[in-house]
Amino acid sequence: MQPYNKNLKQPSRDLRNNMTDAEKRLWSKLRAKQILGLQFYRQKPLLNFIVDFYCPAANVVIECDGGQHFTDEGLEADRVRDETLAQLGLKVLRFDNGEVMREIDAVVEKIYLYCLKESPSCET
Template sequence: MKPYNKNLKQSSRDLRNHMTEAEKLLWSKLRGKQILGLQFYRQKPILNFIVDFYCPVANLVIECDGGQHFTDEGLKVDRIRDEALAQLGLKVLRFDNGQVLKQIDNVVHEIHNTLYIK
C-alpha cells in the first residue's frame, strides 16, 4: 500500500459523498471489479493528495479533470502531483470530464488496455 495520509481521511469521505457526474459515471464502470477483476478505490489519500480512483494491484491512478485543471496553475499543480505519484511507481491516467460523460466506452477501453498491458 502506498503512503496514506490519515489527515485527509475526512476530506476523502466528503469527496466520496459529493462526486461529480463524471466521477459517478466512471465509478459505475470501475466498482465491483468490473475491469479484469481488479479492485479500485475512490477518493483515496496518497501522500498529500486525494486521487480520484486508485488500483493498488496495477499501481494505477485515474483522474477525472474538470475545467480548473486546464488553467496554467492547474496544469502546473497536476504536473507536480503526477511527478510525485510517479516517484511511488504509480501511473496516472487523466480524462477530462467531457471525455468521461460523452465517450465512456472509449475511456473504459483505454483503462482496460492500460491494465492489460501491465
C-alpha cells in the same frame, strides 16, 4: 499499502459522498471489479493528495479533470502531482470530464488496455 496523510481521511470521505457526475459515471464502470477483476478505490488518499480512483494491482491512478485543471496553475499542480505519484511507481491516467460523459466506452477501453498490460496475472 501506499503512504498517505491521515488528515485526509475525512476529506476523502466527504469527496466520496459528493462525487461529480463524471466521477459517478466512471465509478459505475470501475466498481465491483468490472475491469479484469481488479479492485479500484475511489477518492483515495495517497501521500498528501486525494486521487479520484486508484488500483493498487495495476499501480494506476485515474483522474477525472474539470475545467480548473486546464488553467496554467492547474496544469502545473497536476504536473507536480503526477511526478510525485510516479516516484511511488504509479501511472496517472487523466480524462477530462467531457470525455468521460460523452465517450465512456472509449475511456473504459483505455483503462482496460493499460491494466491488461500492467497486471498480466489478472482475470481475462
